[in-house]
Amino acid sequence: MSHKTKKLSPLIRHDISYGIVLRWKYYAAALLIFILSSFVFAAHANHFLHSSGLSGSLGTFDFILNVFAGNKPFDASSQTGIKLSVLWFGFYAYLLSLTTFYASDDMKKSASSFILRVKSKVVWWAGKFIWCMLSVILYYVLFVMSACCASAAFGKLSVLVNPYVCSEFFDINLHGAGNGEIIAACLLLPLAVSLAVSSFHMMLSLVIRPVYSFILGICFIAAAAFRCHPMLIFNFTMAERNTLFSPTSSISVKNGLISAVCLLLVSFLQGRP
Amino acid sequence: MKIEIINYTKNLSHNCVLNNISLTLESGHIYGFTGKNGSGKTMLMRAVCGLITPSSGEVRIDGKVLGRDISFPESVGVLIENPGFTSSFSGFKNLKFLAQIQNRINDEDIKSAMENVGLDPEDKKSFRKYSLGMKQKLGIAAAIMEKPKLLILDEPFNALDEETVNKIRGIIKSYKSKDHIVILSCHDRDEIDSLCDMIIEIKSGAISNIIRTEKDTAYE
Numbered sequence: 001m002s003h004k005t006k007k008l009s010p011l012i013r014h015d016i017s018y019g020i021v022l023r024w025k026y027y028a029a030a031l032l033i034f035i036l037s038s039f040v041f042a043a044h045a046n047h048f049l050h051s052s053g054l055s056g057s058l059g060t061f062d063f064i065l066n067v068f069a070g071n072k073p074f075d076a077s078s079q080t081g082i083k084l085s086v087l088w089f090g091f092y093a094y095l096l097s098l099t100t101f102y103a104s105d106d107m108k109k110s111a112s113s114f115i116l117r118v119k120s121k122v123v124w125w126a127g128k129f130i131w132c133m134l135s136v137i138l139y140y141v142l143f144v145m146s147a148c149c150a151s152a153a154f155g156k157l158s159v160l161v162n163p164y165v166c167s168e169f170f171d172i173n174l175h176g177a178g179n180g181e182i183i184a185a186c187l188l189l190p191l192a193v194s195l196a197v198s199s200f201h202m203m204l205s206l207v208i209r210p211v212y213s214f215i216l217g218i219c220f221i222a223a224a225a226f227r228c229h230p231m232l233i234f235n236f237t238m239a240e241r242n243t244l245f246s247p248t249s250s251i252s253v254k255n256g257l258i259s260a261v262c263l264l265l266v267s268f269l270q271g272r273p
Numbered sequence: 274m275k276i277e278i279i280n281y282t283k284n285l286s287h288n289c290v291l292n293n294i295s296l297t298l299e300s301g302h303i304y305g306f307t308g309k310n311g312s313g314k315t316m317l318m319r320a321v322c323g324l325i326t327p328s329s330g331e332v333r334i335d336g337k338v339l340g341r342d343i344s345f346p347e348s349v350g351v352l353i354e355n356p357g358f359t360s361s362f363s364g365f366k367n368l369k370f371l372a373q374i375q376n377r378i379n380d381e382d383i384k385s386a387m388e389n390v391g392l393d394p395e396d397k398k399s400f401r402k403y404s405l406g407m408k409q410k411l412g413i414a415a416a417i418m419e420k421p422k423l424l425i426l427d428e429p430f431n432a433l434d435e436e437t438v439n440k441i442r443g444i445i446k447s448y449k450s451k452d453h454i455v456i457l458s459c460h461d462r463d464e465i466d467s468l469c470d471m472i473i474e475i476k477s478g479a480i481s482n483i484i485r486t487e488k489d490t491a492y493e
Contacts, residue, residue: 007374010370010374013370013373017359017362017370018359022361109358110357110358112322112324112351112353112357113351113357113371113415114371114374115345116322116323116324116349116351117371117374117375118374119345119347120344120345121344
């Protein structure tokens with residue numbers, strides 16, 4: 001193990017202890033919100049299936065799509081305005097609030113002590129970067145766990161999506177998409193984008209005031225809700241806009257993954273204090 | 274050890290916080306920085322540590338340029354501004370986390386450092402419940418526990434009772450050996466006069482005066 005790798009592991013342990021374990025209340029609150037939203041969705045969806053006399057039960061990905069379906073882009077010609085998906089918006093806003101402020105907060109407190117001991121700002125930043133990845137993954141694990149538990153309780157624990165629920169609640173036509181494609185578009189792609197955006201805004205918080213970085217992130221989320229464009233990266237987190245379910249769209253899994261990887265690299269390379 | 278600060282200038286947001294500073298610091302001496310709040314004492318300490326990079330000029334440690342040949346001094350212990358620790362951990366646990374990075378000392382060394390500054394290593398009280406004086410003591414313990422060759426203490430006597438001040442004085446004096454350099458800042462002129470071999474007065478980011486005191490011997 002190289003010299004710098006050996007010094008990275010105590011940093012990561014510190015960041016996991018301080019940035020995740022000691023902040024367990026924030027993750028618990030997220031889990032509670034996921035569970036509550038799943039209960040509400042399950043009640044509505046099962047009522048719809050029952051009252052419509054439709055067969056089938058809710059699958060795990062129905063609960064996942066409840067958050068990641070997103071909404072249609074703003075159409076100026078229609079009179080209806082925009083129906084913003086509160087769950088989708090709230091999911092990413094809360095994630096940004098968990099990750100944006102940590103590195104800048106650490107910079108003001110104990111960073112000097114650690115940097116002088118690891119003798120490298122890059123290693124310090126690498127520790128923060130890895131912490132960010134772990135935080136985002138934990139957030140998604142909690143979300144998927146709540147979806148699994150909800151589907152086990154109110155439907156069926158499976159990767160299948162109920163096409164009637166999809167059509168009614170998410171305005172998504174599955175077009176015969178396979179399970180692998182659905183997992184890629186509806187879970188892996190949002191995860192990749194979340195990893196990229198969280199690390200970007202954490203990096204940005206070291207350059208500008210952290211609260212401005214957070215507000216900028218909220219603005220990007222809102223802008224993506226209004227306009228469907230691959231430059232607004234949060235579009236890749238909305239299943240409704242994916243080419244898999246909306247063939248005329250330019251929001252594809254491949255483009256999304258490329259954008260996410262590029263943003264991740266930029267964030268890491270630019271983040272060294 | 275020899276530290277050479279050569280024409281060091283640092284600009285921040287169009288303000289010149291360090292202005293063309295040149296200074297040589299050698300082992301076996303205790304150096305004191307004095308000056309008003311905002312004069313640049315802490316910035317100069319950060320420059321010597323390598324925590325900031327110069328707008329122009331350089332810092333050399335034993336001939337190696339900071340930021341080019343080396344990133345940071347090889348052996349340095351620092352107390353600068355408010356020491357930041359994990360608020361939910363005890364003092365000992367906080368120091369242990371720091372010690373694990375370089376892995377040069379064991380639990381006994383950590384406990385010894387805490388006892389030297391007047392803290393109880395067995396105290397399970399979390400850092401958030403520490404008084405201001407206890408927090409300061411823990412910061413000093415963190416700076417000295419690995420027995421660094423370069424010790425930098427910014428206002429170490431803040432919030433300390435007289436008994437602890439005497440202990441810290443003793444620790445600083447014990448660092449005066451041929452292998453060590455101590456840099457400290459303090460608003461108490463009597464304190465600086467009694468401890469330091471050389472007093473550097475800083476005004477508006479520049480050295481305004483250097484006073485050599487009677488204790489300027491290479492090492493005792």
